[in-house]
Amino acid sequence: MHFPLRKCYHVIKVGILLVIIVTIFTLFEQWRGGKRSARAQDVDALEDEFEKQVLEDEARIIPGLGEGGVAAHLVGEAKRLGEESEKALAINVYLSDRIAYNRTLKGYPGQDPSSPFVYLKEIILVDDNSTLPELKGKLSHYIRTRLPPDLIRILRLPDRVGLIQARQAGSQEAKADVLVFLDAHCEANEDWLRPLLQRIKNNKTAVVTPIIDMLETDTLEYQPGNVDFEVTRFESRKTLYVGLTRARLAGARFAKGDVLVFLDAHCEGQADWLRPLLQRVKESPTSVVVPIIDVIESGNFYYSVQDPEAFQVRVRQGLMRARMTGARAARGDVLVFLDAHCEAGSDWLRPLLQRIRHKRDAVLTPLIDVIDQTTFQLDAAEHFQVGGFTFMGHFTWIDVPEREKKRRGSDIDPTWSPTMAGGLFAMNRAYYWELGAYDEQMAGWGGENLEMSFRIWQCGGTLETIPCSRVGHVFRSFHPYGLPAMSDTHGINTARMAEVWMDDYAELFYLHRPDLRKNPKIGDVTHRRILREKLHCKSFQWFLDHVYKEKFVPVRDVYGFGRFQNPWSNLCLDTLQRDGEGTPLGVYPCHDTLQATQYLSLSLKGELRDEEKCAELQYSRHIPEDNIDGEGRRVLMVTCHDKDRGQVNILSCI
Incomplete structure (x- = not known):
């Protein structure tokens, strides 16, 4: 049986094309296999490097250091490096790297079994x-x-x-x-x-x-x-x-x-x-x-x-x-x-x-x-x-x-x-x-x-x-990080919270942060207010009445609140932005608008106080420069208490 010459040429072309396709596929598979092999080698190399790094980290651990939650101390150069890391990150990272990752904490009397x-x-x-x-x-x-x-x-x-x-x-x-x-x-x-x-x-x-x-x-x-x-x-x-x-x-x-x-x-x-x-x-x-x-x-x-x-x-x-x-x-x-x-x-x-x-x-x-x-x-x-x-x-x-x-x-x-x-x-x-x-x-x-x-x-x-x-x-002494896009995230976030959950009491927050009142940086809180309505949430007044009854609110349970002003000198009592325990209560020219440092309340107990501290009359042999009456007596802002009468009827003493 004989094929026409044209058909023979067609069969030859098809055969050559198949050979070319198979060759290309074979070469591609070899190339891809080589790539996979190279990638596998890269992965193996990385794994070896990671294992080396992990072993180095584990070698730094000092057995028994800090075990049971006791204080750990380094000496010499190690101590200096630890102090530097603490200054940078508010935690002694250098020391932490030398304490076992899974140390036990035996600070409690009696030890309970581990969880299942x-x-x-x-x-x-x-x-x-x-x-x-x-x-x-x-x-x-x-x-x-x-x-x-x-x-x-x-x-x-x-x-x-x-x-x-x-x-x-x-x-x-x-x-x-x-x-x-x-x-x-x-x-x-x-x-x-x-x-x-x-x-x-x-x-x-x-x-x-x-x-x-x-x-x-x-x-x-x-x-x-x-x-x-x-x-x-x-x-x-x-x-x-x-x-x-x-x-x-x-x-x-x-x-x-x-x-x-x-x-x-x-x-x-x-x-x-x-x-x-x-x-x-x-x-x-x-x-x-x-x-x-x-x-x-x-x-x-x-x-x-x-x-x-x-x-x-x-x-x-x-x-x-x-x-x-x-x-x-x-x-x-x-x-x-x-x-x-x-x-x-x-x-x-x-x-x-x-x-x-x-x-x-x-x-x-x-x-x-x-x-x-x-x-x-x-x-x-x-x-x-x-x-x-x-x-x-x-x-x-x-x-x-x-x-x-x-x-x-x-x-x-x-x-x-x-x-x-x-x-x-x-x-x-x-x-x-x-x-x-x-x-x-x-x-x-x-x-x-x-x-x-x-x-x-x-x-x-x-x-x-x-x-x-x-x-x-670990309660660090400072935050070793920040958010570059917005420096006052705490204030802005708190303003969003106040707008949604504190009702009229939000004004007490804005007394401290008047710069955030109606500030566009706060953003839209509509969706959070809708959430509050959807959940049928109670008022902030309910929270104060039922959850946090002990909270002193400067505008309630008081005879009065606001500025304590001398009308002749235009001087007002002022905390002078000093929040520490036992800092003197001072005087300062009255501000045109009410400021947090001059916002004081006279409680029903007769205490002159801000939100957290009460004015207390104390006696001293030494007359400080900020003394109010010049007779060895001074008024300090201290934590409110009921231990004595030094915080009661303070206005009659100054």
């Missing part, structure tokens, strides 16, 4: 565009080689959003029933979370806070409190943590909901950042742990084997927006927010989860101990305090009111707190979103804690401190 590991479901690390290389590839390598990699993933944000919106974003991703917010510069003790969760389980509207002990910024010493309580089933008085081993005190059943824990880290040393992470993996029944890393600069990308490109933060957004991003990524039932400069105590999480399980709308904070920023020594007061506020818009610590001591029944019961510091708390995730999460138009840091505190109470929830949950926290 079965409760841990997922850990999400949220990177708010960190420029620190150790928080990129090296951190990914550390997680893969030292921690359960199937439990941990990294979420990197496309923009820097700040604290409020970061928490908001993180919360939106959360799936757990309870949200727990904590500052990162904390150390939580064993079983700190279970009491918070127990309270939330019993009362969904409760917003709870733990008792906050102190971590020294220089030595990282942990100072736990020794809160005594008396239980009839015991023959003698025992300290708080001894009783934690008894189911009767902490709750007979454990919470089994998922938990999301956020850690906020900015300008933190790697050891400070990893220490709370490792503690939570080891000791707490968390399901999700989310550190949120705030940075100042943007634009740098660091290689990560875990391919977090989709979550990379390109612009620094601040603490709140970073937390929001983390919350959006979370899938647990409970959100826990922590600062990076924390160390969690033994089993710190379970009490929070237990409380949230019983009361879904309880927002909880652990008891916060203090870690010294220089020595990392843990320290805590014998009695814990709860949160208050000033009309200037600042958070304050106040003693637990007597009426609250009677209401709660015992020293280990959930304790109502008017406000929270905001750095560390736990919350049902669904309730977090129902309540409005964070105000995403708040930038940077500041004001969000009071906004959330007022919103929790006024909208039907409760804010509670859980004494059985303890976390160590």
Whole structure:
């Protein structure tokens, strides 16, 4: 059989074309295989470099240093380097890098067992565009080689959003029933979370806070409190943590909901950042742990084997927006927010989860101990305090009111707190979103804690401190970071809060910050007012009448308020912008408009006072220059009290 010549040529062409295609495909596969091989070699090289860096970090750790939460001290050149790092970052990072990431905290009498590991479901690390290389590839390598990699993933944000919106974003991703917010510069003790969760389980509207002990910024010493309580089933008085081993005190059943824990880290040393992470993996029944890393600069990308490109933060957004991003990524039932400069105590999480399980709308904070920023020594007061506020818009610590001591029944019961510091708390995730999460138009840091505190109470929830949950926290002497786009984020955020939640009492805030009245920088708060209406929230007057009855309000329970003026000299009594304890009350020419320094009230007790302090007549052998009467008597502004008559009827003495 013969083919025509034309058909033969056609077959030859087709054959040649197929050979060319196969050759090209083969060469392409060889080239791509070479690229893959080269990429694999690059990855292996990077992994080797990361392993080398991690081993170097681990070699710096001094065994036993700071163990048990005791103060740690360096000598010689190491001491000098530590002091320099503390001056730069308000925490002794050099020392922190030499303390074991998972040190134990034995500052409490009696040790409780670690939390069941079965409760841990997922850990999400949220990177708010960190420029620190150790928080990129090296951190990914550390997680893969030292921690359960199937439990941990990294979420990197496309923009820097700040604290409020970061928490908001993180919360939106959360799936757990309870949200727990904590500052990162904390150390939580064993079983700190279970009491918070127990309270939330019993009362969904409760917003709870733990008792906050102190971590020294220089030595990282942990100072736990020794809160005594008396239980009839015991023959003698025992300290708080001894009783934690008894189911009767902490709750007979454990919470089994998922938990999301956020850690906020900015300008933190790697050891400070990893220490709370490792503690939570080891000791707490968390399901999700989310550190949120705030940075100042943007634009740098660091290689990560875990391919977090989709979550990379390109612009620094601040603490709140970073937390929001983390919350959006979370899938647990409970959100826990922590600062990076924390160390969690033994089993710190379970009490929070237990409380949230019983009361879904309880927002909880652990008891916060203090870690010294220089020595990392843990320290805590014998009695814990709860949160208050000033009309200037600042958070304050106040003693637990007597009426609250009677209401709660015992020293280990959930304790109502008017406000929270905001750095560390736990919350049902669904309730977090129902309540409005964070105000995403708040930038940077500041004001969000009071906004959330007022919103929790006024909208039907409760804010509670859980004494059985303890976390160590480094209270730094200054903030080693800033937000370049807006320097007064605290003032502007607080003004947004006042516009939405304080009603007519917002005027007391504007008395201190008249520059923010109707300031366009505040932005539009319409959507937050709509949220308040939607949730049928109560008035700020209700908050003062029912939640914070002890709060002195300069315009109520007084004979009068305003300026105290000498009409002949046009001089007014003036605090002279001195806020310290025991500073003299002075005089100054009266301002044309009423200013905060000349705003005083005459209380029904006869006290001459500003918001926080009363004028007290004291006698001295030495006549100071600012003495009022020239007879050895002077008037000082001191904390108001009922101990003597020195603060009563002061006007008759001056």
